[in-house]
Amino acid sequence: MIPISVVKLDEKAEQLAVEVIRSGVLAQGPMVARLEREFADLVGVEHAVAVNNGTTALVAALEVLDLRPGDEVVTSPFTFVATLNAILEAGATARFADIREDDFCLDPAALAAAIGPRTRVVMPVHLYGQPADMGAIVPLVERHGLGLVEDTAQSLGATVGGRGAGSFGLGTFSLYATKNLTTGEGGMITTDDAVLADRLRVLRNQGMRQRYQYEVAGHNYRLTDLQAALGIPQLAGYADTVARRRANAARLHAGLADVPGLRLPAELPGRTHVWHQYTVLVTDAAPVSRDEVAARLGEQGVGCGIYYPKAVYDYDCYREHPQVVADPAPVTERVARQCLSLPVHHHLADGDVDRVVEAVRKAAGA
Numbered sequence: 509m510i511p512i513s514v515v516k517l518d519e520k521a522e523q524l525a526v527e528v529i530r531s532g533v534l535a536q537g538p539m540v541a542r543l544e545r546e547f548a549d550l551v552g553v554e555h556a557v558a559v560n561n562g563t564t565a566l567v568a569a570l571e572v573l574d575l576r577p578g579d580e581v582v583t584s585p586f587t588f589v590a591t592l593n594a595i596l597e598a599g600a601t602a603r604f605a606d607i608r609e610d611d612f613c614l615d616p617a618a619l620a621a622a623i624g625p626r627t628r629v630v631m632p633v634h635l636y637g638q639p640a641d642m643g644a645i646v647p648l649v650e651r652h653g654l655g656l657v658e659d660t661a662q663s664l665g666a667t668v669g670g671r672g673a674g675s676f677g678l679g680t681f682s683l684y685a686t687k688n689l690t691t692g693e694g695g696m697i698t699t700d701d702a703v704l705a706d707r708l709r710v711l712r713n714q715g716m717r718q719r720y721q722y723e724v725a726g727h728n729y730r731l732t733d734l735q736a737a738l739g740i741p742q743l744a745g746y747a748d749t750v751a752r753r754r755a756n757a758a759r760l761h762a763g764l765a766d767v768p769g770l771r772l773p774a775e776l777p778g779r780t781h782v783w784h785q786y787t788v789l790v791t792d793a794a795p796v797s798r799d800e801v802a803a804r805l806g807e808q809g810v811g812c813g814i815y816y817p818k819a820v821y822d823y824d825c826y827r828e829h830p831q832v833v834a835d836p837a838p839v840t841e842r843v844a845r846q847c848l849s850l851p852v853h854h855h856l857a858d859g860d861v862d863r864v865v866e867a868v869r870k871a872a873g874a
């Protein structure tokens with residue numbers, strides 16, 4: 509079986525974890541501080557603030573932007589549910605702008621149309637490992653004087669115009685088990701703004717700067733040193749992780765380019781892709797349906813994923829939700845019917861990728 513994702517940590521992670529166990533500091537301590545410094549360097553920002561998961565990172569980023577009830581956050585409807593849940597948890601209203609088919613991210617034209625008098629924040633989702641079109645999105649955000657929170661959970665290390673995804677506004681990251689870099693559970697918020705970084709640090713620690721001196725009503729959003737220890741060696745090796753994923757994506761691309769009806773993902777000009785997912789579209793021109801291709805891959809021992817099967821607003825619990833404005837997003841709805849993610853992760857060798865190619869060709873009737 510070739511799974512869609514694999515978690516494998518090396519001896520350096522093991523050694524650092526043992527160091528933490530022997531140190532007696534299991535909660536947030538020096539390992540978290542080290543992870544934060546090295547993470548900030550990788551993204552290319554001044555500050556990184558570690559939190560306990562990626563959803564929390566989104567909530568905290570929205571909280572320090574001081575949203576009030578009725579304030580709207582415009583985001584992508586083609587995302588993991590955490591993006592939406594974080595907006596609701598922060599007390600704001602979610603509105604959606606449709607995606608582009610070539611990058612699966614917010615369409616700047618749809619975003620421009622969705623921005624209205626109640627909009628306070630734009631939240632692009634850098635999906636599958638490639639950033640949204642920040643060259644078009646950032647000027648829109650600036651023209652309207654809005655906040656910018658980038659859901660970078662899937663795109664650590666990707667760039668747009670040479671700048672790191674998550675460095676344009678408040679960047680939020682997930683270190684969940686399936687992500688390119690993992691601490692099991694974990695999250696990070698990145699920013700160049702020292703004031704916001706300071707507020708985030710106070711907020712994650714019960715609103716305390718010094719013990720029992722409360723400045724704001726806070727939370728316990730802390731990451732532990734045991735978790736941070738697992739992430740530090742992966743940060744050091746992250747360039748190799750991305751290089752392997754890029755090589756795997758190129759190999760999939762070469763092997764699948766002529767399959768009829770299959771639309772392959774592309775790295776767009778001016779952006780770099782870190783290949784969290786390699787997602788094809790099984791279009792209406794294909795001789796078999798997406799679900800049929802997925803089933804046939806399973807029979808051949810090749811894992812695949814459908815990220816995501818529906819627009820995120822298209823569930824009963826959100827359709828009638830008072831904080832959700834669900835304008836139709838036709839590109840998202842079509843892409844959700846056609847998308848299929850294939851194994852591309854960095855633990856795959858060339859031979860594994862060749863097996864994936866062979867299985868897909870067979871499953872798609874090539």
Ligand SMILES: *Cc1c(COP(=O)(O)O)cnc(C)c1O
Nearest residue numbers: 561562563588590591661682684
């Ligand atoms: C994983 C993910 C999150 C949430 O991260 P958790 O660490 O699981 O809370 C948010 N947004 C996107 C796009 C994700 O893929």
